[in-house]
Amino acid sequence: MYETILVTGATSGIGHALVHDLCGRGYRVYASGRNEAALTALMAATGCLGSTADLTDPQQALDLYQRARTALGHIDVLVNNAGANHRKAPIAETSLEEFELQYALNLRAPYLLGREALREMIPRGSGYLINVVSTCALRHPSPMGIYSAMKSGLASLSQVMMKEAQPHGIKVSTLYPGGVDTPFRAEAKPHYMQPASVAATLVTLLTLPADVVVHEMTFRPPAELE
Template identity: 60%
Template sequence: MKSVLVTGATSGIGYALALLLSQRGYTVVASGRNEQQLMALQQQTGCHIIQADLAQPNEVTGLFERAVSLVGHIDVLVNNAGMNSRKCLIEEFTLEEFDHQYAVNLRAPALLSREALLHMKPQKSGQIINVISTVAKRSNETMSVYTAMKQGLSGFSAILAKEAQPHGIKVTSLFPGGTDTNFRAAERPEYMDPKSVALVIAQLLELPADMIMHEMMFRPPVELE
């Protein structure tokens, strides 16, 4: 069974995905910042865990190395971790907020993708799934910094797909809409359940060998555009 590295696995989509893949027999390496939550996830699923802060570039590159050392090889990388410090007008964001969002939302998945390519090229196979957001397809006021980073990741992921495909490596850019996770301060029951998004990601791992899903966008019924 395939070995999968999932970032942002202590809550939301990443947590639901780690649970689902573990139940299906995948070898899961779950990463997150909160060590206690990771340990609870490990007790629940038997998955491997790595505590890492993706805002720190040395921890990002070390994360992939540690994952390989734990399970021998990584077949699938799911760049799921992301953050948005707050909504604010352009004239209100701080340099610290900008740098933090850049580090987590763009630099970390780019670095992890680079490490995955280096690892997967010799084995002529692999899969990288970048969980982006429908925000990359829109222009919402008060979401300038987050949108910029997600649009940057979307562009990076599209080029990654072209560079990876000749080596047998599949790359998918996922654009999920509103999801009811603790990413938001208030509960949004009208949004998608994280388990539903995890199910979609799991299905991508089981597509026929002669098929690649380059891009996929999906939303809850309450979102129309």
């Protein structure tokens, strides 16, 4: 049913593993990230298409979607995976610049990409948006207040997208992964989920029957109880 997929945040962690998984299954993938060397290596290893983009720049986000659409012909699936928390700090110790950076990457960019995807998919009557949020949006950990707020905003936006898209035959899923052992973290967390495991979980959504829609999915490593 789905053939072409745009994946953001593809040069490390979950996105990197996801592109490997998808290409191994025969999907046509357009990958994006900010690390040009890592993206070039990913393209060589998997055969995916791709280009770099700084998603904190709204014009670059819009341009990315159009490049992907041109390269693939059309986009069946958008995976809004890119995101980051640049440091942990109590709210009183954060700056406006940090707030705006978190907003630009974790909320504005997936909004823009999701909006463009809906504009393409609604007239066609098919498509799939997968928004990777975080259990931070459910737990609201205090040292990650800005990140949690932006991810909570993305979760809310994703639910609105679902309600607007589903009557047009478009699926929208909001994912809440727990701890993942990725370069996102300052130190290794081997008791957390591996990126390949998260990727495999995400890919199962694309293989579900047409009459099944997963609105929300929370999944964690066995070491996490909440």
